Amino acid sequence: MIATESLSKRFPRVTALDRLSLDIGPGVTGLVGANGAGKSTLIKILLGLSPATEGTAAVLGLDVATSGGAIREQVGYMPEHDALPPDVSATEFVVHMARMSGLPPTAARERTADTLRHVGLYEERYRPIGGYSTGMKQRVKLAQALVHDPKLVLLDEPTNGLDPVGRDEMLGLIRRVHTDFGISVLVTSHLLGELERTCGHVVVIDGGKLLRSSSTSDFTQTTTTLAVEVTDSDTHPDGTRALREALTAAGATLHARGEDGLPGAGHILLVEAAGEETYDLVRDTVAGLGVGLVRMEQRRHRIAEVFRTGAETDAGTSTDAGTSTDAGTSTGTGAHAASDAGAAHEPFAAVQQKGGGRDGV
Numbered sequence: 001m002i003a004t005e006s007l008s009k010r011f012p013r014v015t016a017l018d019r020l021s022l023d024i025g026p027g028v029t030g031l032v033g034a035n036g037a038g039k040s041t042l043i044k045i046l047l048g049l050s051p052a053t054e055g056t057a058a059v060l061g062l063d064v065a066t067s068g069g070a071i072r073e074q075v076g077y078m079p080e081h082d083a084l085p086p087d088v089s090a091t092e093f094v095v096h097m098a099r100m101s102g103l104p105p106t107a108a109r110e111r112t113a114d115t116l117r118h119v120g121l122y123e124e125r126y127r128p129i130g131g132y133s134t135g136m137k138q139r140v141k142l143a144q145a146l147v148h149d150p151k152l153v154l155l156d157e158p159t160n161g162l163d164p165v166g167r168d169e170m171l172g173l174i175r176r177v178h179t180d181f182g183i184s185v186l187v188t189s190h191l192l193g194e195l196e197r198t199c200g201h202v203v204v205i206d207g208g209k210l211l212r213s214s215s216t217s218d219f220t221q222t223t224t225t226l227a228v229e230v231t232d233s234d235t236h237p238d239g240t241r242a243l244r245e246a247l248t249a250a251g252a253t254l255h256a257r258g259e260d261g262l263p264g265a266g267h268i269l270l271v272e273a274a275g276e277e278t279y280d281l282v283r284d285t286v287a288g289l290g291v292g293l294v295r296m297e298q299r300r301h302r303i304a305e306v307f308r309t310g311a312e313t314d315a316g317t318s319t320d321a322g323t324s325t326d327a328g329t330s331t332g333t334g335a336h337a338a339s340d341a342g343a344a345h346e347p348f349a350a351v352q353q354k355g356g357g358r359d360g361v
């Protein structure tokens with residue numbers, strides 16, 4: 001769907017993209033990076049709207065440098081910022097965009113009605129856009145990207161400005177764009193947690209450089225975490241602490257306790273399982289301390305955890321209640337907000353310290 005080779009974009013004072021090489025196939029792909037990472041710049045180059053300084057890029061097999069018009073015929077684009085005309089209705093606006101894309105009048109009206117229904121705009125589609133909520137405006141932006149039945153849509157921060165419920169609804173819509181219509185999606189976000197729930201593949205960029213590109217399951221399964229809980233004993237009144245110290249001394253890697261704030265979370269240690277020997281190490285260490293083993297179970301990583309460094313391990317300062325448990329993702333929407341806010345900041349620095357991921361960057 002999208003291929004870039006050593007793609008760079010330099011502005012006078014900043015390198016927005018730095019020798020970025022990507023290969024993105026069909027499906028829903030997340031492009032994640034902190035603010036200023038270069039996501040919007042990449043999208044504008046892919047649409048043929050902004051020339052690259054160096055390197056090449058192709059979308060649907062078409063060269064962005066020479067085939068911008070042909071690319072935009074087959075690709076939908078939802079811009080990050082609100083650029084909607086306030087005085088016209090959603091129907092008028094989306095019909096206009098459909099006509100601009102080359103649809104004849106009747107087809108444009110029919111496609112507009114279908115698309116607005118798909119994004120969940122009904123009677124309100126006849127009211128002026130100026131009176132819409134942020135969520136409704138985002139839906140209009142999504143509809144105009146879909147109306148000409150593209151093969152691929154590029155969605156730039158579609159959840160921006162939405163509350164947690166609105167974000168979940170938008171993410172659901174994005175998933176259905178692919179499952180119901182077979183349209184591939186490249187969606188940007190600075191929130192890792194969102195992409196984990198929505199995308200089959202995730203590309204991480206920072207400072208215009210590729211940090212990692214892999215399937216979401218690879219992100220979350222490259223290492224297994226063991227959740228270990230032990231009892232206290234007379235010798236070790238804080239059994240968890242004693243085990244943490246003993247395991248660290250034995251060379252085990254412990255992850256941030258992302259469950260802090262959840263009931264009983266302080267008693268759970270997350271130990272990276274390098275292999276069978278980690279199970280043995282935990283068992284022997286627990287036995288050696290003379291504390292009771294309440295549980296030792298495998299956990300999948302969530303994306304945000306993959307980006308955490310060992311430095312955070314012992315501090316136990318994570319306030320990010322949603323990152324480690326399924327409960328955190330499926331219950332209260334507040335947990336999402338906490339999770340994503342936490343995930344939005346530190347992870348990128350952490351990745352750089354680690355020297356990148358499996359793509360060797």
Ligand SMILES: Nc1ncnc2c1ncn2[C@@H]1O[C@H](COP(=O)(O)OP(=O)(O)OP(=O)(O)O)[C@@H](O)[C@H]1O
Nearest residue numbers: 011014015016033034035036037038039040041042
């Ligand atoms: N037209 C421009 N002129 C100069 N610098 C620019 C221009 N467009 C983008 N930049 C710079 O390039 C870098 C990447 O910007 P870009 O908008 O692509 O990031 P982003 O990942 O989309 O972040 P955000 O989500 O905040 O928009 C930033 O440092 C930005 O200031």
